[in-house]
Amino acid sequence: MGVAHHRELPRSNKFRLGEARDLTRQFVITHDASGQATTANQVAAALSLDIGSAHPEYADVRCVEIEYEENYEGSQYHSLVTAKYGFPSGGLDQLAAPTSRPALWTFTTQGATVPALFYYDQSGNASTKPLTNSAFDYFESLTSDEAQCKVVIAQNLATFPSSLAIAITNTINSTTWIGGATHCWKCQGISGELKFEEYGGTLYRFWAVKVEILYRQTGWPLQLPDVGFNFLSGSEKRRAMVFDFRNAEWVASPGPVGLDGSGNQTLGAPAILTRRVHREVDFNSYFGSPPA
Numbered sequence: 280m281g282v283a284h285h286r287e288l289p290r291s292n293k294f295r296l297g298e299a300r301d302l303t304r305q306f307v308i309t310h311d312a313s314g315q316a317t318t319a320n321q322v323a324a325a326l327s328l329d330i331g332s333a334h335p336e337y338a339d340v341r342c343v344e345i346e347y348e349e350n351y352e353g354s355q356y357h358s359l360v361t362a363k364y365g366f367p368s369g370g371l372d373q374l375a376a377p378t379s380r381p382a383l384w385t386f387t388t389q390g391a392t393v394p395a396l397f398y399y400d401q402s403g404n405a406s407t408k409p410l411t412n413s414a415f416d417y418f419e420s421l422t423s424d425e426a427q428c429k430v431v432i433a434q435n436l437a438t439f440p441s442s443l444a445i446a447i448t449n450t451i452n453s454t455t456w457i458g459g460a461t462h463c464w465k466c467q468g469i470s471g472e473l474k475f476e477e478y479g480g481t482l483y484r485f486w487a488v489k490v491e492i493l494y495r496q497t498g499w500p501l502q503l504p505d506v507g508f509n510f511l512s513g514s515e516k517r518r519a520m521v522f523d524f525r526n527a528e529w530v531a532s533p534g535p536v537g538l539d540g541s542g543n544q545t546l547g548a549p550a551i552l553t554r555r556v557h558r559e560v561d562f563n564s565y566f567g568s569p570p571a
């Protein structure tokens with residue numbers, strides 16, 4: 280059978296504040312008596328209807344579901360097609376073959392516990408000082424909460440990018456990226472899942488790949504207090520000493536002393552050393568920017 284005729288039944292439209300439009304169209308298909316089976320492509324062509332087709336009244340509302348029922352009202356020459364319309368969950372950009380769809384970006388926040396090593400002195404954010412007591416000793420095991428921003432970039436690819444996963448996992452940004460300063464973004468890794476999806480009558484095999492990137496305001500390089508039991512005097516390393524007033528003698532310091540970042544004693548607050556322990560890459564060349 281082929282499609283001899285078709286007619287559209289009265290439409291059903293439901294509108295509710297704050298929710299997507301719920302639109303439904305139904306068609307009665309009349310088949311010819313050729314004896315040949317009517318294919319889904321023949322029906323779709325006759326109705327100019329397919330998944331992703333725009334609603335005739337609302338261009339941004341697309342067909343998201345099609346039901347096909349044979350022997351409508353007991354007649355072998357009639358079938359019923361029901362088309363339901365709505366907004367695609369991924370936006371209109373997702374109305375394409377799986378591997379042709381643009382990447383989806385997701386931003387979320389999470390908390391982390393980090394070592395507390397410095398504080399903002401007085402008002403503003405320009406001046407930071409080491410977080411010590413009044414005798415310039417660091418508080419041991421002192422931590423602070425730090426909110427972090429997690430970015431997940433999801434995209435469908437024909438093959439899993441194993442070489443890319445090796446290249447960028449555990450790397451930090453070498454230049455400013457989407458507003459974050461150098462060394463504040465870290466690629467946590469790449470995951471992927473093999474999937475199959477039918478689109479436009481074709482079965483696609485692809486990898487649903489996700490890249491996870493984490494932002495830390497204080498940066499990912501280690502920030503270490505420059506303290507130790509030794510200091511430099513010229514080219515010599517010497518043991519830090521303190522004066523024992525009770526016995527009037529110099530003795531080895533029982534605790535670490537503050538250094539200035541060059542090995543010299545500060546006799547006060549120590550400097551903070553920044554040590555990068557992750558490889559750096561240009562995130563702009565790998566990830567680009569999120570959609571506007």
